[in-house]
Structures are given as C-alpha cells and as structure tokens.
Amino acid sequence: KQEVTQIPAALSVPEGENLVLNCSFTDSAIYNLQWFRQDPGKGLTSLLLIQSSQREQTSGRLNASLDKSSGRSTLYIAASQPGDSATYLCAVDTGANSKLTFGKGITLSVRP
Amino acid sequence: EPEVTQTPSHQVTQMGQEVILRCVPISNHLYFYWYRQILGQKVEFLVSFYNNEISEKSEIFDDQFSVERPDGSNFTLKIRSTKLEDSAMYFCASQTYPQGTQYFGPGTRLTVL
Numbered sequence: 001k002q003e004v005t006q007i008p009a010a011l012s013v014p015e016g017e018n019l020v021l022n023c024s025f026t027d028s029a030i031y032n033l034q035w036f037r038q039d040p041g042k043g044l045t046s047l048l049l050i051q052s053s054q055r056e057q058t059s060g061r062l063n064a065s066l067d068k069s070s071g072r073s074t075l076y077i078a079a080s081q082p083g084d085s086a087t088y089l090c091a092v093d094t095g096a097n098s099k100l101t102f103g104k105g106i107t108l109s110v111r112p
Numbered sequence: 113e114p115e116v117t118q119t120p121s122h123q124v125t126q127m128g129q130e131v132i133l134r135c136v137p138i139s140n141h142l143y144f145y146w147y148r149q150i151l152g153q154k155v156e157f158l159v160s161f162y163n164n165e166i167s168e169k170s171e172i173f174d175d176q177f178s179v180e181r182p183d184g185s186n187f188t189l190k191i192r193s194t195k196l197e198d199s200a201m202y203f204c205a206s207q208t209y210p211q212g213t214q215y216f217g218p219g220t221r222l223t224v225l
Binding site: 032044089093095096098101103105 | 143145147153154155156157160162167168170203205207210211212213214215216217218219221
C-alpha cells in the first residue's frame with residue numbers, strides 16, 4: 001500500500017529565504033506526482049505535476065524534482081514571500097484509475 | 113480560467129439524513145473524482161468515475177455512498193444515511209486524461225450533528 005510522508009509538519013521562515021519542502025513515498029511504481037497548495041478552509045490548488053519519466057518541473061519561483069527510484073520529491077520555493085504561507089501537499093498517482101494518495105502536508109509560514 | 117465548482121459550500125445535517133453534494137467539473141474533462149478530508153487528517157480518495165461508471169472506489173466508499181452524473185455538467189455524491197464520522201470536507205476533482213493534472217473544487221464542508 002502506498003504511503004506518502006511529508007516532514008516536518010510545519011515550517012516557519014523569514015521572508016526572502018529559499019526553502020525546500022520534502023515528500024517521500026514508499027512505492028516507486030508511480031505514474032506521476034503532483035504538488036498542491038491549500039489555504040486554510042479552502043480547496044486544493046495544483047502547483048506542479050511531474051510525470052514519472054521527468055526529473056523536474058518549474059513554474060515561476062517553484063521548482064519540483066522527482067527521484068522515483070529513491071521515492072522522493074522536493075518542492076523548492078525561491079525568494080519566499082508572506083503570500084506563500086499555506087499548506088503544501090504532495091500526492092502520488094499509482095493506479096490505472098489515477099487515484100491520488102496524499103501526504104499530510106507541510107504548513108509553511110513566511111514571516112515578513 | 114475554467115474551474116471546478118461545488119455546492120453547497122457548507123452543509124449541516126442530522127445523523128441519518130441523506131445529503132447530496134454537487135459538483136460541476138471543468139467542461140471538457142472526462143474523469144471525475146471525489147475525495148474527503150477529515151479535519152486534521154490527510155486527503156483521502158473515495159471514488160473515480162469515467163464513462164458513466166465507477167472506475168475504482170476505496171474501502172470508505174460503502175453502500176451508503178453513490179455517485180451520479182445526471183446530465184452533461186453535474187457530478188454528484190450522495191450519502192444515504194449520514195453518520196457523525198462522515199463530517200469532513202468533500203472535494204470533487206476532474207481531469208482531461210488519465211495521469212494528467214487533477215483540478216480540485218473548493219470543497220463542501222459537511223457537518224453531521
């Protein structure tokens with residue numbers, strides 16, 4: 001059974017810092033990995049999707065990498081801003097029917 | 113930009129009552145999903161739906177749950193007899209093709225009293 005872990009559960013950094021959020025998964029037989037952002041009480045906003053054949057994806061200040069064989073992904077946020085404060089979730093797609101298995105998320109706080 | 117919408121945003125119901133949660137997926141998407149998130153816990157897969165039938169369901173999705181696409185735009189989740197433990201945020205998601213990006217709606221917060 002696929003398990004997705006995100007450690008630490010919470011992170012607080014000063015504005016302007018570059019940071020890395022980690023995600024690990026137990027079964028390397030994945031189709032893709034998706035990073036989401038969730039604001040309190042809100043839905044999930046897709047940030048990046050990395051297919052299993054890819055090593056990384058970039059969108060603006062965000063860069064996600066994938067090492068399938070070691071069961072790891074990282075989300076790099078450059079020059080963090082207070083508006084980046086949210087919970088960041090990673091999810092892996094391991095099934096033919098595209099069900100996503102989620103980690104619990106990392107709650108990021110960027111201090112002005 | 114197209115988005116997934118869900119109604120209502122918050123539903124309060126008494127234990128044992130039936131509820132229907134509604135979703136309007138992005139219009140050209142063909143694959144539909146329901147997930148739920150109990151407060152403080154992980155987002156959990158409930159069911160996937162394609163071509164008017166269930167593709168896969170989790171062990172949570174028992175006989176009390178059903179899904180339907182009654183017309184070309186809506187996708188619904190029905191819980192026949194709600195339990196206290198059904199209280200959660202329910203998210204609908206849609207996708208153009210398998211293994212593509214899943215786009216999530218804002219969620220319906222279900223509170224069972």
